[in-house]
Amino acid sequence: MPEQRKKGEGRPSGAKSAKGRGRSRASRKRKWFYGLFFAGALGVVCAIVGYLLVILNGERILAANRDVLLRGDASxxxxxxxxxxxxxxxxxxxxxxxxxxxxxxxxxxxxxxxxxxxxxxxxxxxxxxxxxxxxxxxxxxxxxxxxxxxxxxxxxxxxxxxxxxxxxxxxxxxxxxxxxxxxxxxxxxxxxxxxxxxxxxxxxxxxxxxxxxxxxxxxxxxxxxxxxxxxxxxxxxxxxxxxxxxxxxxxxxxxxxxxxxxxxxxxxxxxAVVYKPLDNYSTGSSRNKFMTYVDYAVKEAVQVTGRTEDEIRLGGFKIYTALNATAQQTVEDAFDDDSNFEKSPDDQKQQAAMVIMDHSDGSIKAMIGGRDYVRKGWNRVTVPRQPGSAFKPITVYGPALDTGDYTPDSILRDDKKCYGDYCPTDSNRVKYIGPITMAQSLKESRNASAVWLLNEIGVSKGVAFSEKLGMPLDKSKDRNLSIALGGLTTGVSPLQMATAYSAFANDGRSVDAHTIVRIESSDGATVYEYAGPKPKQLMKEQTAAYMTQIMQGVVQSGGTGAGAAIDRPLAGKTGTTQHGIPGLKSSYNRDAWFVGYTPEWTAAVWMGYDKTDKDHLLKKSSSAAAALFSKVMRKAMKDVPRGSFDKAPAPTPQTPPPGEQPDQVLDLQGSYDENAMLVALRWSPVEGESISYRIYRKAEGEADYARILDAASPGVADLSVAPGMSYEYYVTAYDDASGQEGVPSAKIFVEIPGVELSPSPTPSEPPIAEPSPSEEPGTEPSEPAVPTPTPTPGSTPTPMPTPTEQAATDGGTPPTEGPASGDEAAQGAGFVSP
Structure with a gap:
């Protein structure tokens, strides 16, 4: 028999450990299985709970906002x-x-x-x-x-x-x-x-x-x-x-x-089909007033809130702006009046842009981006053009005064002189008069003395001053004397010019241009409220005072901007650029400007063609821009408290609280009833318990609208019309309880058929004579044009933004060609007398 093993003597150690390891592996497998099972079960439960929470959350949101399914609130x-x-x-x-x-x-x-x-x-x-x-x-x-x-x-x-x-x-x-x-x-x-x-x-x-x-x-x-x-x-x-x-x-x-x-x-x-744009179908947006301003404010709202345009438009926001309805309507009316502009030989209209701002706080009061501006169109207020002599206060006279070495009475030299290859030329009737005061040099917009002064103070001072005023110049191509006359590589926009001139009006302090005052959500909470940057002292107060003093001379008799004068203190400057078309000998111009300010507001006007060629040039120089400035600002400022340049204006009256002014009348329509011999007017009703309506009319040949009728309901008949006449109408809503009158409706035009009479000869329109190079007949002296800079051999100028590039920023549909650019003046080309 084999020998009995004693207690304690087991199997060989190797056999025992192998069995133990087997049981351990089985135990670990069971633990993994149960762990995975319970983890999977927990995952399934969590998924079910999560899904239920997702469903319940969605149902809760949907139930709480059921009305949103009907239609989102328009801002x-x-x-x-x-x-x-x-x-x-x-x-x-x-x-x-x-x-x-x-x-x-x-x-x-x-x-x-x-x-x-x-x-x-x-x-x-x-x-x-x-x-x-x-x-x-x-x-x-x-x-x-x-x-x-x-x-x-x-x-x-x-x-x-x-x-x-x-x-x-x-x-x-x-x-x-x-x-x-x-x-x-x-x-x-x-x-x-x-x-x-x-x-x-x-x-x-x-x-x-x-x-x-x-x-x-x-x-x-x-x-x-x-x-x-x-x-x-x-x-x-x-x-x-x-x-x-x-x-x-x-x-x-x-x-x-x-x-x-x-x-x-x-x-x-x-x-393969090519899209051909048709005449714009009316989306109803034409019922909105002041489209340039609205478009600009929407873009600003997107910027300051970080929301998309879609959210801004459909979010039920109330966007309160600085727009002055009287000023904006005046600008719109002026741009609708063809008599304020030159007649084009074809369907490309002479264009213009204008912006008005309060230089005390930078709030934009009115803005229009062009004639026949369409919604989301090309806003020429933000498009750079060559400023001509309107840039002299920014690169020459302002920085010279700021050095402290010059005053308005300082004597400059107005001589025929070349600076290397650069030979500026006076375009005034009497040229090169030798010694001249700074004030007289600016008043008459003399080129030779302006370039002489910039050469004296140094180009770097002119460049630095321009940059401080918000218009940085090209670091390589604009370091030359041609900037004295506005010969720039890129150009500047009307909004930039208005902002820069506002610093002169604001005692030399910076101005932050803006349209929006505050934005409220649909529940009345403030989403955004304007809080501008702290103003910076861009120049000495004395510099600003001196500039105001000498620019007042520009709008006085004998000054190039005399046509801009209005019934209150005014300072400003004209600007004109030559056409710059190679091989074309003509005194006609590419750009015309007037930028000016009263003690209360600053405004900039630009005129020109989107596409400049030999058939599309300005004949009237800067006098037309000055005249448009005067025509607009007289009416636009009629309710603005009057101030002076040495005394602060009276405080602006308090505006009524939100909600008291009735809404704008929409859908105004009118037609002539031949049988009853009356004009029938009708419009959509305005909500409110105590709303009545006021009807305003302007007959052909009349300068202003007159209130002719009141109505208790949205419809009325005008019996006082005459055959052969035409009439314009608008309607406002009036809240009898609060005494507040709403903004005017869109205007409509109704023509009354004439009575058959023997024809009488119609005098033909006299031909328009081309103005003389030095001065337009029947006007104050015009602004001498400065050349449009063009590239010289060997130069590689940075071109001005094309309309397509600008449209990428503005969101509008541009014309096919934008302003020309270059730097002929910057590279030493001589001035050609217009």
Whole structure:
């Protein structure tokens, strides 16, 4: 028998450890299994709870904001008296029923925005997975992965920030929408809410605006064009950029073809169509007054709040501005009057721009970006042009006075003299008069003495002074004596000029130009309130006082700006630039300016053509700009307390609190009834319990409007009309309880047929004589033109922004060519006497 093992003598140690390890491995496996099981179960429970929370959160938000499904509140803009001047969205949308939406149009948007729209329940899981991967790679939230339902949720309830928290809330609302609405209802609401650029909301109005077409008459290429816009409305709409729109349209058509909605032949045919802009279909935005100012204020609101334009327009905000309704209406009327401008030989009108600001605080009181300015158009107030002699106070006289070595009585030299290859030439009737005071040099806008003075103080001082006033010059190409006469590489805008001159008017302190005073949310909370930067002392107070003193001489008899004089103290400067067209001998000009200020306000006027050539030049020099300044400012400032340059103006009266002034009258229409021999007027009613209406009329040949009738309801008949006459009307709402009168409605024109009489000869219009080079007949001496700088051999000037480049900033549709640029004067070319 084998020997018995004693107690304690076990199996070999190796065998025992192997069995123990086996039991240990089995135990660990069981622990892992149970751990994974419970973790999975916990994950499932958490997912279910999370999903329920998402659903409940979306349902809660939807229930609390049910009214938002009906229509988002349009934001509104108010003037300085708290009068409503514009509704930013409500008049620019038209809702379509599902039955009005062609199937191919619906498919175009589904193919482009959400190809699994009919399959998901508000959230596209596949799309979210793709987005998460891209977000992880980019280490930020860059991919949207939004379904149509999510986009609708965002437009209705949320902002556009790409954050994971916002996306979760957006998803919860989307699921709730899918639970409560059908797919057809969601798609219809989406197509009625999305933004199509140019202030247009909803596909129905977009079809009218871009194609003047009903939805049922849209062609495939037009449907694809519309479906292309929401990706980037200001970038892909065909009116603002037809080329980019066509490129994006091709992408939409390719997606439709890939998803089986159209054939390849249909795709290629639709891609080949070239968009031709039609006459603007009226979106209702014309009912909004003062479009340049409104557009600028919206852009400023986007900047100061960090919100998108879509959010600003649809967020129900109240945007209170510094706009002075009297001043703005005066500017609008002046720009509507063709007699204030030269007649063009073709359909390219002579253009102009004007801005008025209060130099005590920088608030912009009025602004117009051009004649026939359309919404989101090309705002010439912000477009750089060559300033000519209007720049002399900024680069010559201002910096010279600021050195302390000169006064208005200092003697300068007005001699024929060359500085190297640069030979400035006086364009005055009497040239080169030798010794001349600084005040007289500026009053007569003499070139030779201005260049002499800049040479004395040094170009660097002129450059530095210009930069302090907000107009930095080109560091390499503008370091020369031609800047004395406004010969710049890039040019400056009317807004920059008004801001710079405001520093002279404001005792040498900086001025921060702005339109917005405050912004309130729909519940009355203050979202933004203007708090400008602390003013900087840009020059000595004595310098500013001296500049005001000598620029008052410019608008007095014998000064180049005498035509700008108004019935209160005024200081200012004219400016003109020669045409700069090679080979053309003509005294006509490219740009004409007048920039001036009273003790209360500063204004800048620019005149010229968007596209300058031999057929599009100014004949009247700076006298026309000065005359327009005078015509506008006399009326614009009629209610502004009068001040003086040595005494502060009286305080501005307190404005009425918000809400007391009635809304603007909309939809004013009028027609002549031949049988009754009267003009029938009608308009939309204004909300309010004690509202009546005041009717104003101006007959042909009359200078001002007169109040002719009052009405208790929105309609009236004007019986006092005469055959062969024409009349303009506007209507205001009047609150009998508060005694407040609303802003004027849009004006309408009614012509009364004449009675048949024997024809009488009509005198022919006398021909317009070309003005003499030195001075226009019947006017004060005009501003001598300075040359438009052009490149010289070997130079590489930085060109002025083209209209296309400027439009990228302003959002408008530019002409085909902008102001010329260059630096001939900067490089030593001689001056040519106009």
């Amino acid at each position: 509104a803009i108010y003037d300085s008296s708290n009068g409503k001047i514009a509704s930013l969205a409500s008049v620019n949308s038209q809702d379509a029923q599902f039955s009005e939406l062609p199937e191919l149009l619906r498919n175009a948007f589904i193919a482009t925005e959400d190809k699994r729209f009919e399959e998901h329940s508000g959230i596209d899981v596949i799309g979210i997975g793709r987005a998460i991967v891209k977000d992880i790679i980019a280490r930020s939230a860059v991919e949207g992965a939004s379904t149509i339902t999510q986009q609708l949720a965002r437009n209705l309830f949320l902002n556009q920030d790409k954050t994971f928290f916002r996306k979760a809330t957006e998803a919860s609302i989307a699921v709730a929408l899918e639970n409560q609405l059908s797919k057809d209802e969601i798609l219809t609401m989406y197509l009625n809410r999305i933004y199509f650029g140019n202030g247009v909301y909803g596909v129905k109005l977009a079809a009218k605006y871009y194609f003047n077409s009903s939805l049922e008459d849209l062609k495939l290429w037009q449907m694809a064009t519309l479906a292309a816009i929401p990706k980037a409305p200001s970038y892909y709409n065909p009116k603002d950029d037809a080329e980019r729109s066509a490129g994006r349209r091709a992408v939409v058509l390719t997606l439709m073809n890939n998803q089986g909605y159209i054939t390849e032949a249909e795709m290629e045919q639709a891609k």
